[in-house]
Amino acid sequence: MSEPALHWNHPLRADNYLLNSLLEETSAHSVSIVAHHGQHGVIARQTFAPGDVILHMEGERRVAPDRHTLQLDDNFHLASAESQPGGYPAWRYINHACEPNSAVRGRDFVAILPIHPGDPITFNYNTTEYHMASPFTCTCASPFCVGVVSGFRYLDPIEQERLRPLLAPHLLRRLRPA
Numbered sequence: 051m052s053e054p055a056l057h058w059n060h061p062l063r064a065d066n067y068l069l070n071s072l073l074e075e076t077s078a079h080s081v082s083i084v085a086h087h088g089q090h091g092v093i094a095r096q097t098f099a100p101g102d103v104i105l106h107m108e109g110e111r112r113v114a115p116d117r118h119t120l121q122l123d124d125n126f127h128l129a130s131a132e133s134q135p136g137g138y139p140a141w142r143y144i145n146h147a148c149e150p151n152s153a154v155r156g157r158d159f160v161a162i163l164p165i166h167p168g169d170p171i172t173f174n175y176n177t178t179e180y181h182m183a184s185p186f187t188c189t190c191a192s193p194f195c196v197g198v199v200s201g202f203r204y205l206d207p208i209e210q211e212r213l214r215p216l217l218a219p220h221l222l223r224r225l226r227p228a
């Protein structure tokens with residue numbers, strides 16, 4: 051156990067420590083976790099071209115979804131372990147969009163559009179989640195916005211088909227072959 055000997059009496063020092071540890075974990079300053087009006091998100095700190103890996107997910111397996119898990123397979127929901135005092139990995143904070151700029155490939159978030167520094171990283175939760183534990187109303191303003199985001203099983207067949215190129219394998223299996 052290599053707990054760094056830190057003194058927490060200086061807030062800035064603590065913040066810097068947390069920020070640095072998060073940045074290290076998210077592959078060399080490629081993204082930052084940001085908070086805005088109490089909502090967290092993740093923004094790019096560099097340019098990503100389509101196909102570039104933005105970050106890799108680490109975590110623990112759960113058999114049921116909760117508010118913060120990401121589904122990787124049937125009965126396999128990845129939960130983010132708290133990696134540092136008060137610090138979770140960035141992937142936990144990536145927000146939903148109905149027309150996102152990234153997609154989950156295996157355990158990687160991969161850019162599907164050109165992404166520039168400062169852009170929010172997003173993915174479509176309906177491309178990994180079959181049934182969400184905590185549905186919410188999306189306000190992304192895309193013409194393709196589904197409104198309530200509650201998981202792939204609740205989408206109409208047209209929307210399921212639209213998502214085909216972005217679907218995780220466990221959801222692709224549920225679509226008819228193209």
Ligand SMILES: [Zn+2]
Nearest residue numbers: 148188190195
């Ligand atoms: Zn939307």
